[in-house]
Amino acid sequence: MRIPVALWVWYHGGTFRGFQRQAQGPTVQETLEQALREAGVPSTGVMPAGRTDRGVHARMQVVSLRIDPEDSPQALAQRLPVLLPPSLGMCVARRPHPSFHAQWSAVGKTYRYRVQLGGSVAPEWRPYVMDVREEPRLAPHDISPGRLEELLRMAVGRRDFVAFHENSSPRKERTLESVALKDQGGGLFEVILRGDAFARYQVRYLVGSALLTAAGGLPEEQWRAALETGERIVGLKAAAQGLVLWEVRYPAELDPFTPAERAAPPGLPEGPPFLGAPEG
Missing domain, CATH: 3.30.70.580 (Pseudouridine synthase I, catalytic domain, N-terminal subdomain)
Structure with missing residues (x-):
């Protein structure tokens, strides 16, 4: 055997x-x-x-x-x-x-998402970061790190994240246990998301739509409604290159x-x- x-x-x-x-x-x-x-x-x-x-x-x-x-x-x-x-x-x-x-x-996973909010992307980070200036819906606006973190922390808790994932993933409640934003210097920030499970594109839609809301491109009431009731929004899927599956927990x-x-x-x-x- x-x-x-x-x-x-x-x-x-x-x-x-x-x-x-x-x-x-x-x-x-x-x-x-x-x-x-x-x-x-x-x-x-x-x-x-x-x-x-x-x-x-x-x-x-x-x-x-x-x-x-x-x-x-x-x-x-x-x-x-x-x-x-x-x-x-x-x-x-x-x-x-x-x-x-x-x-x-598995009982949980941690993802990290790297996003350049200001300054210039360092050459060694270029393949691994989303630069907000390269996203047309974000480029004209300054995005406050504090505002971004405030919005993302609203997502913490057990809820149906249906507004933030593909229909190919089953609709069910999932728990986002914590969100943190770390300043890595030079305008580079790292979003750390820990949860029990994540649907397809969930992290990318959460981070992208929070960036869009922080930039003023999505009203906060729509962001809140999407979190609280699953109301569909015209959100933003953040670029794949910024996302890292960081840890799987057992x-x-x-x-x-x-x-x-x-x-x-x-x-x-x-x-x-x-x-x-x-x-x-």
């Missing part, structure tokens, strides 16, 4: 057409599965904690897979990294609890990864877009 493995991988999304395998690649899934085949792992497919869209990055994406019983996660961790491209890497391979599943065992008894690994992930590259303190 094949044995389960939990794999922590990271990627820069700009070189991929999203996570999920599709006819027009390359995708993270097909690239990872090809590398696994080259590493001697018979392909049965990998199951991610969640799918990311084209252009979205991941500091921590977790996948479940199975390997032959004579193999081991430790041996796989030695073989796999050299077979991956520069934009995709591995931090940890671990044999998890028998009931662990990358997607269904119950302590099922978590394959240690607190030390979460605080300082082995093998995670230095530099953008994976800077910033770990989640506290």
Whole structure:
């Protein structure tokens, strides 16, 4: 019987057409599965904690897979990294609890969104940031960081975020546990969103529509109504390149990864877009 493995991988999304395998690649899934085949792992497919869209990055994406019983996660961790491209890497391979599943065992996720509100985007950040001056609906206006944070904090709580996600995601209540805005200097800001679950495009619509409201392009009463009643709005979907899947959380008894690994992930590259303190 094949044995389960939990794999922590990271990627820069700009070189991929999203996570999920599709006819027009390359995708993270097909690239990872090809590398696994080259590493001697018979392909049965990998199951991610969640799918990311084209252009979205991941500091921590977790996948479940199975390997032959004579193999081991430790041996796989030695073989796999050299077979991956520069934009995709591995931090940890671990044999998890028998009931662990990358997607269904997850109890929450954290996303970070990087947005340039003023100044000039540093060259090293260019592929990983939304510059408000390049968005026509935002460009003519100055956006106050304090106002942006005020609006985003209105979204905290358990609610139906139907006005902020695609119809392809099931309509149900989700909890946005916290939102914080961090000044990274030079006009660069980082929005940190922690929740139990997120629908497709939810973070991008929340951040984009909050930016639009802060810029005066969407009345605050419409923003509030969208949050409180699900009233549809002509919102703004923020650019994919600013978004990072930062962390996937599991119950302590099922978590394959240690607190030390979460605080300082082995093998995670230095530099953008994976800077910033770990989640506290």
